[in-house]
């Protein structure tokens with residue numbers, strides 16, 4: 248009897264505390280700027296275009312950082328703990344941060360933006376998540392779906408600014424559609440038989456499918472597994488056979504193995520150029536450069552590809 252009484256009092260107290268806290272939690276998002284945390288610079292720029300240039304968005308990884316191998320630092324943990332909402336790519340792009348992100352999702356909204364895409368659009372083996380290619384941002388039509396998805400989540404958590412976010416989103420989707428058409432036309436200027444893109448790791452399969460260019464790489468869809476001598480030899484034979492003029496280093500992947508490919512081709516009497524400038528794959532460029540934005544990075548890649556292969 249006594250226990251029941253106490254339990255009743257305890258429940259009443261909890262309810263009172265809930266009533267006291269509820270109004271604060273409901274207005275907290277509307278009354279202060281949203282604290283948005285994302286994993287990569289690609290996501291940061293995308294979010295910035297949705298919420299506006301004045302909003303502060305924290306990216307755990309800076310320019311040029313490889314997300315496949317990245318582990319959260321103590322500062323990252325503090326930022327994640329303070330966040331109102333968190334966005335990451337998913338599909339194992341942030342392969343070493345899965346536990347941290349799962350932990351965060353217990354106390355706050357955490358979204359994998361790859362969920363915006365219908366699995367029928369994924370490249371890779373859909374029976375195993377680790378075998379699905381996570382580099383969806385290189386198909387701009389797919390990335391537009393991600394933009395809409397992020398915008399919906401942001402608007403639902405911060406309805407007071409929903410109209411503003413929707414206006415930004417509509418404008419940004421138009422920018423991306425123009426970019427998509429520009430890229431489609433640029434890639435078409437490379438003769439069909441020369442349209443072969445060779446890179447350090449397999450980040451460009453969605454790009455290849457969307458813009459009709461064959462892709463090949465030394466490493467798989469993650470940089471975590473290193474390539475072997477056989478991979479290098481096979482690639483050398485392929486390049487020599489197809490008389491490929493250029494292969495491309497990436498800003499977030501070391502280029503030693505590609506240098507070995509260039510040497511291998513030289514031994515077989517074929518000159519292949521490494522570069523010109525590196526492609527931007529899993530991270531944007533430094534602030535102040537064209538490649539510091541998602542749209543700029545995609546356009547820079549395409550211009551470099553077209554100039555080298557045409």
Ligand SMILES: [Zn+2]
Pocket residue numbers: 315382448449450468469470528529
């Ligand atoms: Zn990658």
